[in-house]
Amino acid sequence: MSVRLKFALSYAGFVMLAGVLMLATVWVYLLRGLPGAASSPNGLVPIRTIVLHAYAPAVAGVLVFLLVFGLLGGWLLAGRMLAPLTRITDATSLAANGSLSHRIELEGRQDEFRELADAFDTMLARLEAHVTEQRRFAANASHELRTPLAITRALLEVALDDPARDSGEQFRRLHHVNARAIDLTEALLLLSRADQRSFTREPVDLSLNVEEAVETLLPMAEKNGVTIEASGDITPTIGSRALLLQMTVNLIHNAIVHNLPGRGIVWVTTGIHPGSVTLTVENTGEILSAQLVSTLTEPFQRGTERIRHDHAGVGLGLAIVKSIVQAHDGTLTIAPRPGGGLHVTVRLPIAPAPARGPLAH
Structure with missing residues (x-):
């Protein structure tokens, strides 16, 4: 049976039950005020029998009316109440067939269906x-x-x-x-x-990742005449050490590549805040528009005249950074520096403090 039919039968059943209880109550209170018997041409007849013969057809008619009313009313109410569910089902079928542009856009009051x-x-x-x-x-x-x-x-x-x-x-x-x-x-x-997100989560210190990334990229920075200044605090977080190291390498690599040749500077800092840790990478460079900067995390987006040499990468550096940050439930903020270059901030959840064992006595 359909849900609508089940709802209609349930509604009719409750109406019938309420009607039977009401009629039974009326019958009980009616019998309390009646005498035991009444005279008739055939002698004394119990008054209950007379009332029952007069009351039974009316009761049967009322029950039939309640049954029809319950079924019809339940069917109409169920149809009205389940109409939003039908629209949701239709939208689900369209989505299953590949149409993702369809929207339900249900009107009405804010209820469970809405x-x-x-x-x-x-x-x-x-x-x-x-x-x-x-x-x-x-x-x-x-x-x-x-x-x-x-x-x-x-x-x-x-x-x-x-x-x-x-x-x-x-x-x-x-x-x-x-x-x-x-x-x-x-x-x-x-x-x-x-x-x-197919990686194992473990405690990671972003400041150690910065030290390793700077050590790895220092020859490239020296070749391009770029100075790297790294500082900050211990920044414990939870995630994949390999991916977070790749994120740090990509950010510093990007800051070195897209910098002022021969006189560029890269500032790398780590910090700890209530509930989060941050990794900030700033670099000097060309003045970039906010519109261009907003597209740099898209795959294969390199920007206008930002490719200068063979170390420019394949156009996925910041896209990979964005995916790694999102996979670690963090946020990535990229903004142009007023004097040129970029200001990139990665904010990640802080690692929970290790549980302390029971005190020894």
Whole structure:
């Protein structure tokens, strides 16, 4: 049976039960005020029998009326009450068939059905945005991967057509293109891993990650004439040490690459606050507009004239940072510095204090 029919039968049953109880109550109070018997042409007849013969048809009619009224009223009320559920079911079917743009937009007062419909609309909006982002990401990734493959094929065709050409130069160019394709593939795998949150959480000190990242990137900074100034407090958080280290490396790498050559500065600081820890990376550089900065965390977004040399990466550095931060339930804030460059702040939940054992006596 459908829910509507079950509701109608239940409603009719309750109406019938209420009617029977009411009629039984009237019958009991009616009999209390009646004499025991009454005279008739056939002698004395119990008064209850006379009243019962007169009362029974009326009772039967009332019960039949209550049954019909209960079924009909229950059916109509159930249809009215379950109408929002029908709209939600229709929207679910459309979503299951791939239509994520449909919205329920339920009107009326704020009740349980309205809350369910609003929550479903919010879920559809997020799914639609996620699917759109994934499709755009897949298209961009395909384009980025196709470029080194096309260059490799062109170099190989040139080498085949002109065997006398300098093979050493060809090999160097092929090695460079192949290395870039490998870097892009590894970046895509890291981004997927962060998005899926497939990592083990453990205590991590961001200040130690900063020391390791600075030590790793110091030769690149010196080569580009960039000074790195790191300071801060112990910043305990919970997450993947490898991913959080990659996040720190990406931020400092980005600050070194997109800086003023020969006279740039990168400031890296860590801090602890009530309920959270922060990692801040600032760098000098070109003056950037707020509109451009707001797009830098999108995959393969490098900005206008921001690529200067081979260390520029594959356009996924800040996108990976954003995914890692989100996977660790944190927030990422990127803003242009008034004098040029970027100001990046990562805020992550603070690690809970270790539980103390029982005091020894």
